Amino acid sequence: MTETAPYKWRWIALFVILAAEVMDLLDSLVTNIAAPAIQADLGGGETTIQWLGAAYTLAMAIGLITGGRLGDIFGRKNIYLIGAVGFTLSSIACGIAQSPGQLVAARVAQGLLGAIMLPQGLGMLKEMFDEKEQGQAFGLFGPVMGLSSVGGPILAGFLIDADLWGTGWRMIFLINIPLGLFAIIGGLVYLPAWRTAKTVRLDLVGAVLAAAGSALIIFPLVQGREHGWPAWAFALMALAVAVFGFFGWFEARKARTGGDPLVEPSLFRKRGFSGGMILGLVFFSAMTGFWLTFSLYTQIGLHYSPFKAGMAGIPSSIGMVAAFIIAQALIGRFGRKVMHAGLIVMALGVTGVILTLQWKGVEVTPWQLAPALAVTGLGMGFVMAPFFDSVLASVEPHETGSASGTLTSVQQLGAALGTAVLGTVFFERIKHSGFVEAEQFTLYVELGMLVLVFAAVFLLPKHARPQEEATDPAPGELAKV
Template sequence: MALLSRSAVAPLHRSNGPLGLTGPGLVVLLIGAFLPVMSFFIVNVTLPAIGRDLHASAAALQLVVACYGITNAALVVVGGRLGDGLGRRRLFVVGLTGFTVTALLSGFAPTLPALLVARAAQGVFAALLTPQVLSTITATRQGEERARAIGFFGASAGLAAAAGQVLGGWLVEADVAGLGWRANFLVAVPVGLVALALTRRTVPETRAEDRLPVDATGATLLGGTLVVLLFPLSEGRPLHWPFWIWAVLAVVVPIGVGLGYHQTRAERLGRTPLVPPSVLALREMRIGLANGLAFFTSFGGFMFVFALATQTGAGLSPLEGGLALGPFALAFLVVSIAGPRLQRRWGPSIIARGWVLSAVGYAATAGVAAGVWPHVDPVNLAGPLVLVGLGNGLVMLPLMGVVLGQVPTHQAGLASGLLITTQQTCLALGAATVGTLYLALAGGSLGAGRALEIVSLLLAVVGVLMVPVALRLRPRRQPVVAAYREELAEAA
């Protein structure tokens, strides 16, 4: 995730060894993208068991989710900048090592405070890990190979979310080695160790040509903005919205304004801001971020709500709740395989088609909830979730590539960084906002079934509203490969 314009272009990266990324190396990188997202969603089916074992309140259980998401979202841009300067493989190794160790600490946490500290630290290491994946792909692959690898990167998030809840449900139900909910954290340890063993042999080292200083003030303001936004939204409902929660939420305005002023002034003075306003001013970037914000918030919210509704509302076991997402994961996998061909055929309009399918799938989910609740099961939910999986795949898989293909090539690294930040922030934001809405509705007179119905219909409306926004994405006049060759010629 190169955060300087021309340092984001592949020819202008230094690499130890031949420039290029082999298939095994790409698999290792994708594991690094898969694990942090899986770790975010696998907790959804684990919370009831954690509450019973560690005697945790509802507010404390929300913190198990929130502390990981907040630290991850707040530091992911800084992680990308550090990778540019210190070496992306080096930061990948540091991030993956820390992530694996903190997964072990989370799995064996004796108390709730120990678990919260381990989860917050795991979010920090995930922020160091994730941005190195896309920036390494950008630096080491070209043309169609780069576009395909970016598509795989997008696919890893959706598959990780579904796999996290399916695997998490099975692990809780199976009570592997008597570990119970702890196995859901420990499952990342052997995978992380294998990836670490393969990294040095398969992943080339790259870094930006010019080492840039980290914008410490910008990083502090960005992190502060995300903390005072996400923490109150996560903790407000279980704490019954005390005054101090509203006071913390109100602080987001001055800190956000301060961040905007600092970034604008730094760029005007010729410094290197964390998030240059000139890139946010790009029409294509704004449209891409709008799609990303709506999609990842909806996606994160639905996955969180679905786990709550099927288990605490409909009474499904963790395994049954996880298996209900099987059709979603299968549909997503099918799209990930066919996605490059469909994208060549439909171009940027593939994202608008995905929004339509997602809206139909969410509406169908609401129909099932209205018709058979509480007798939902993996069978009667299969049809709607296939549509949601197909639609989500058509939006998520090409989003990175389409947006990166439309911004100027020399700004692709920064654009990818902003998209990753949007992804991480909005997954946490979706669980906080959509999850809070569901819990408020389910806790009243409506009940879990009507709450799921209303939330699903709301997400369907979001999908419909995003169709015209997605259609504003247009094919780039200059092919990516041609633009890359121009950059290569200029560098030579």
């Protein structure tokens, strides 16, 4: 039977998919707040703090492209359920870890299993909704991402300070159990069991090359500072460039010879998609690095409790929610100009944080930081709200699995880079100055990254969903099983 009409249970299925997104967003951010408490309990140094976040996001970035392809091969519902079950179990492993090594290993497992779960959701959304409703469906990701991004650290701080049943920081991972059960049961009942009509094969060589290139970038960025930036760190990063170059050549050759490449080369001939990859890599790097260093600064430098540090981000959350609401009315008319405006607003907010720290230093209070953080969150929201819909608008149905996996992989790789690069800048600067100066210097680097993102937005289509580009699944493309 061929599915051509919108899926009947699509709106319920959307919330099931969003539950998986929430688990990912919470677990990618909560260690920013929990890192000092985890370090105090399990031990480890500054690199351990960085690896708590980078291990998860790097593992996810490595697995996401393959995860999208697995959905094309074995069915997106089947792979989603495997990922949801595995993600829940690995969350339990994080919650019972007894050493930094065990926790980092469990975080790697979380990232890899999340990597096979998340692309299936984005792929199914493109199939379940018609073109008219896709904007509304993807629009819900903005508020969920925004609230989870800031609400996650607040929840983490509350759980750590509350020390429920003596669990302390461990509850930030164990809370995934009810979310995971909802994602699993809801997935079993409401997600459509569709598979692509085309038979595809897994590109194992491409998967290994993509994984190696990503690891060769992140590992030396995190570990290089601890070892005094030896020559091998720079050699590994140079090797990563060569590996990614070979990966691109291999994928193009595989497509020319009739094989099934891990990433469809045709995607990179779409300026909007290529531009979206650059934009996502740098923007999510800047965003993740901002919250990592801000959380460390408030807890280690200002001696805020985990809950107080999390609460300090509430103004940013309010700004993001306001931006998501406003952006929905503006995107259709102004297109990519909304993202440009958001980047300008975000840069003003970051500048405001710098000036506030210069004004009050270590005596700064959450109330004094609130105005600048609210403006920063407002700008973040204007960039995030149209991001996925804008980049995926020109993707053809047969490219959906590869495109969604690649795009989400770039997002996670950006988060890992943000943890590695801005975390390293922050800790390196502390050696030569105090916490205030280190945070200010890191924020100046952040402003430079936003300039690059601003330029990348010009590569996107002027409007998120050009009328001439249909994004509905082609008749006969999806076969119901």
